[in-house]
Amino acid sequence: MSSTQPPTEQHVEDPTPEMRAEAPAPGQPAEQKQQNRMQARPKIRLFVEGRYEKFVRDLPQTVFFCPECKGRRKIKGKPCTRCNGFGKLTKDSVQELIEKFALPRFRCWNSKFHGAGREDIDVRMLGTGRPFILELINPKMPMLDLRELEEAINKECAGRIAVHDLRLVARNRVAELKEAKHPKEYSIRVHPANPVSPEKLQSLLADRLQVRQRTPERVAHRRADLDRHRWVHLLSFEMLDDGDLRLHVRCEHGTYVKEFVSGESGRTEPSLSALLQIPCACVELDVTAILAPEAKTEETGGGSK
Ligand SMILES: [Zn+2]
Helix, strand or coil: CCCCCCCCCCCCCCCCHHHHCCCCCCCCCHHHHHHHHHHHCCCCEEEEEEEEEECCCCCCCCCCECCCCCCCCEECCEECCCCCCCCECCCCCHHHHHHHHHHHHHCCCEEEEEECCCCCCCCEEEEEEEEEEEEEECCCCCCCCHHHHHHHHHHHCCCCEEEEEEEEECCHHHHHHHHCCCCEEEEEEEEECCCCCHHHHHHCCCCCEEEEEECCHHHCCCCCCCEEEEEEEEEEEEECCCCCEEEEEEECCCCCHHHHHHCHHHCEECCHHHHHCCCEEEEEEEEEEECCCCCCCCCCCCCCC
């Protein structure tokens, strides 16, 4: 939108002692000289912010490195059997699809992808999309028609992803993006083990539910195992022809929605399964909205509240 102002931050790293160091002394190994030259080159970074939508259920947000070989493709000199020497478990990702079009245009070899949270690989990201920042490291083409980039991505990736509102932002947006606590809305297809009464469901719509969630087992290997407290608000529901339900819920940031549905044997309490007293499974999940971050409750001081 406000593309007239130049928020570009061509960030030059603070000079390190190596950068200030004098040229290598004569007789220093060539490798060392080369290394010094590399260190002396300041890094230019550009930050492109936008929002992405994801329309498929087989696409991770970022590169899905093989957990067996950690992306190295080989184990003890032999091709990794888990990924067949590919190094990754999926062909591409939201990150790679965007980079595929952005990097050549910026004449850039290296980038980082920052998302405002992430959805599971099998969860679609709909509505107005999820904020992200593509950090371009040492782009040789610093100015670019971002509208053209957007159109190229949306044309070539039609049906898989779309991006909107691409714009250059300052470096501090990365931290803001990472720290923002966005409530989210979801559309959930729920399969109940037994028929559910609409009256019972209706009674759950009134208020926010306070939910305690222990870290789900599926992510316990990479997240601290602890209890977190989150609110979940059931907004509406539909009874589908085959006995499944479609629920629309709004959740606090960081809620594990699939586990809110199943209850995961009591690791989440209360859960939809517990409230209905019927085992329920999350069949399909879509993020339908990423809402503006909630106002901080602590140290808001003054203000209208
Ligand atoms: Zn592998």
